[in-house]
Amino acid sequence: MTASQTELQRIVAALQNSGLTVEPVEDGALIQHGGTRVALFAERDHQGGVIVRLHLDLDLYVEEDSLPDILMGMNLLNQGLDYGALNLDPVENDDEDEDDEAPTTFAVLGRSVLWLPELSAAELDRLREHLTRFEVEITEAVERTLHGSKGMSA
Incomplete structure (x- = not known):
């Protein structure tokens, strides 16, 4: 078992113990939070601590020809x-x-990275809080944009 697996297992156990629904997958974990699923990946930082990466698939897709408008809107949202x-x-x-000439499609994802100096109870609580706020913030920003009068159009 590698160090990253051990750290990931500790993170998964702590999140499960805090009441979250967490499903271990190949190289990470899926966390069910409300109606969304956040993917979590953890790796040991070579300078110490653990780097946790969060990915939220928003099921939004844009075509290549819409990129200028979408990028401007995403920049403002970010x-x-x-x-x-x-x-x-x-x-x-x-x-x-x-056809190889078909326009490329892009998925819109929410991403976050958090560095934990150690896997203490306080740091794992900080991760849980960050995870919750990340999911709410990204979801609300996208919903506001899609349902508002000045929404992103794809």
Whole structure:
């Protein structure tokens, strides 16, 4: 068992003990929070401590030709976020029959990184608080934008 697995297992156990629904997966964990699932990955920092990465798939996709408007809107949204940021990731096209000239599609994701100097109870509580605030902040920012009058259009 690698050190990262041990740290991940300690984080998973602490989050489960705090009442969250956590499902270990290959190299991380999925945390059910309300109607969303946040992916959590942990790795030992070579300078000490643990780096925790959080990913929130928003099930939002944009086409390449919409990027200028979307990037401007995401930049404005990111300026108001404290616990994470919105990013775009290209979606792999699994259909080999597709035209190579087809526009690329991007998934909109919420991401956050938190460094824990140690896995003490206080730091694990800080992680839980960060995780909760990250999920709420990203979800609310996107919902406000999509349902507001000046929404992002994709």
